[in-house]
Amino acid sequence: DIQMTQSPSSLSASVGDRVTITCRASQSVSNYLNWYQQKPGNAPKLLIYSTSSLQSGVPSRFSVSGSGTDFTLTISSLQPEDAATYYCQQSYSIPWTFGQGTKVEIK
């Protein structure tokens, strides 16, 4: 199985801050890397797919860089509605695997 490791596990930042979350795969996943946002009590929501493609309706303040094994999700200017847990997920090989999540809180 491909292990997905996210860091940090949690962070607290102020509105307007630039926030970065890292996702590392235990082996190359090419560009088969997706990101989801989950708010408490809700289902995950697809944010970004194929490493860098924004899902329809996702604000452009979200972006992803990387390929292979190392990926970074960046929120360029944190907004109150971005408070959530973020998960990376690889769809390169079965079993598809998720990272352990990064909880983003607003100071």
Added chain:
Amino acid sequence: QITLKESGPTLVKPTQTLTLTCTFSGFSFTTSGVGVGWIRQPPGKALEWLALIYWDDDKRYSPSLKTRLTITKDTSKDQVVLTMTNMDPVDTATYFCAHDNCSGGSCEFDYWGQGTLVTVSS
């Protein structure tokens, strides 16, 4: 518009078999490339991928749970059923079904059901 909804028991006893149904609309298994997956999330924990089924009846399972899982589809009813045998308290989780979009070459879960919490307890 694509929607999915999970249904099934909220409480099962240890050793029992869990049967969950995902009823969807807005797409059909008659369309090439369509897939539906199951993902679970124990309370306060991360997401775990369980199984996938595709329009051509191709089925994929999590290796760690493969012996306990069965995924089937009913094309005429627009439903996917997941069964998990020998339930244990560690299987307590919210179970989600999701639409698997592989149209762009890669695959991602672009639409999710609301999830259903299943508690395993005697």
